Amino acid sequence: MAVARRSTSSATLVLIVVVGLLTVAPVAMLAFGSFSAGLDRFGEFTLAKYVAAYSDPALLRVALDTAVFVLGSTLFSTLLALVLAYLNTRTDIPFKFLFNVLAIVPMMIPHLLFSVSWALLLNPSNGLINVALMQAFGLEQAPFDVYSMGGMILVEGLLNMPIAYLILAPAMASFDVSLEESSRVFGAGVWRTLVRVTLPVLRPAILAALVLGVVRTLASYAVPRVLGMPGRVEVLATWLYEMIATGFDPDYGQAAALGMSALAISVALIVVYRRLTAETERFVTVSGRGWRASTVALGRWRWPLFAAVALLSFVVVVLPVAVLLYTSFVPYAMVPSAEAFAQMSWRHWIEAFEDPISRLALRNSLFLAVVGATVGVALSLFIAYATVKSRSRGAGLLEALTFLSFSFPGIVIGIGFMWLFVQTPIYATLTALLIGYVATYLPYGVRPLASAFVQVHPHLEESSRVAGAGAATTMRRIVVPLLVPGVVSAWILMATMFLRELTLSVVLSRPGSEVLATQILAFADDGLWGKLSALGIVMIAISTGLVVLAATVGARLRPGGAAAG
């Protein structure tokens, strides 16, 4: 026993070193890099990069635009999620399955493609909706311009809505209804109860959704890149990218100096977020006994509200995929018509896959998804075991390190990795991308595995020991089978994230290590919308296939439902 315990804590030590290298090393390199004279002059101390980065007169405009973009889209997504969560959990709105579709499906559509699809619909020169409206009403000018701050906020807000919803809906569902009922008993109406009791009690969850939204939007690159750059709306992520973009005059030092602030803000916000979620859980788990849903009757608002939700589902789920599919078949942007359907062909598909770089990108992305997810899950297994089961001394540190990467803005940490990899032979290789992916997306593996380990109550292992099985048999016949569903979902989650990865890739990818997202971006830059759409549909199809596979495998592997305990 004593021996076993000592070995777990030394294993924990090894894990801390590995995870530390993965998460702290890029941060450290970012910090050193920001004080260095250049990528090839690492360690040559200078403050010039900070001076240059922070004295640029354009920075103020970028910072203001970033603030408007981040706060605007976060408020929009949280408000939308709040309304949706309330409608689903607390009212008698019909067809509630629609809310699950709204909460899950948008996450299967990569941000890059979602942004592109909105560009295809609402761009001012030939956006399908714009053209259709101009034809219908004989307008001179396109009514919408998605290449604007408003367009960015709209699209980013829709993208982040599911995240906010997944935080708010459980909090609302497990909300102790008696708190509201007592307010009603003491004479407050529905509205007053909502404002005075419901929302204040939900405050930690709402704040958590807001904070997480800010962190994610600050790191968001797809929307600013696809919708912001054509309209010359620059935010921090695109501004940083321009500093390091090859072809201009890349300055990784300045980018690192500026990135330090973004990183500091993100890490601080994630700390706040973790506090808030801990508080949410406290609020939520207090009740549970005697819980029962009391629904608010919507009356004559029931169907209009349902129609609004249905429209939203259409706009968020169906429209983006449909427009990509449509664009991949028509020769150029044209409003759907008999003529358009007559001209449909596989031309873009054939061209997209005749392009050797597309094929390379697809191969690379598949490799990164499969190998990366396998490596990531293997590492996550050990981390989850150490943090949940062994609870040895370093477990807290390990957990903090793991979740540190959750707060990293992709571009910034990509710059950190760049500083690191340039000093090594793995620079510009697929391995560089692999390491970056695993480090940045580690929480996606650790989360499901940690909860899988929590499911395995110690008594389940102990009863196997008492029944006469040794440690190895217990592991093989009890622990592993119980973990398999968690392993499968962690693997699928990581694989889908890696398949679509954009932000790290734009920094680390070089000729030869292109991935699907960078290739799609290249098509976008060249205005090759048809080829882009074909490649995008392939990306969505693989992601969706993986998710469906996970659901089937998961259902097959979980015959017994919840574990004892």
Add this chain to the structure above:
Amino acid sequence: MRIRVEGLRKHYVSEGRTVAALDGVDLDIPANSIFTLLGPSGCGKTTLLRCIVGLETPDQGEIAIGDDVVFSSKRGIAVPTEKRGLGMVFQTYAIWPHMTVFDNVAYPLRVRRASKARIAQKVADALRFVQLEGVERRSATRLSGGQQQRVALARALVAEPKVILFDEPLSNLDAKLREETRKALERFLGELGITAVYVTHDRVEALALSDSIAVMRAGRIVEIGSPQRIYFDARTRFVADFIGRANLVPATVRAAEGNELVVDSALGPLRCARRDPVRLGEATLCIRPEFMHLRPGEGEPAPNRVRGRIESLAFVGEFYEAQMRVGDTLLLARTEPEVELRVGDAVHFALDPAHCLLLWQ
């Protein structure tokens, strides 16, 4: 099989403080008896059970099951759990959710590499014994709490262990099911006739199920004895109070006269049954409510007659629970529903010296 525990000690560190979970425990559990470890939570009873089964390693001491020493700190013996040949029912039942009922019960036989035919036979026997036939193919966690409990029991006994251990097996059931399951368990254990060690904090379970009870407190065994011995003849205030409802009254022992002790108490002068060894001076008197037969009125003065007034009355179904005030002392009593009493009424009762238990510790 007999279980011997000698000088068992186990410490653990909690929030920087060292806590003694077991503080020198000696036990001798006779073969083929149902032995209960009873005590409040945190008294060390579960730790003791887990040391016997091998899921915890004691710091010091020796444990023998039958003739096999399974743990000895002096001789450096620590037989791993799986080699001890025991059966156990866990508080959470620990039913494996990824297996059917059959697979759960068959598991101990499979890890012992029994033949298929033997497994089928023994599992069927075990499930018949716990009256759980026809659910073999069901997923075990889809069963009700009471049924899961029986799966756990079938699994514990299927490999014919030398000893079965129970860690608060009824605490997860609701009150009605708990009573039913307890009765079923009484019958199963009676029929099995093997050594069972049973951990609980519920005194009714302990009294109803056990051949012997060891009452534990703060990592030590306070008293060991038959349920009757523990209930009627407790030696310590802690055990008398823990095992049943008790009125504990300060008293002074004046003298011993034949089979009786002369006592001054808050209830007045009393004669109590003699308990050896006699110690004169400070003591505590334990009077159980069921031995106080309250009668209306003052009653004639007589030896061992206690007089007072009804302070409160509560109807709890089978009887009234009365609080009786005697001077500054409040006594809890039970009264038969046919005796008509009202709050404020004068009442008295005669205390049989045999039911007047003196405690010195």
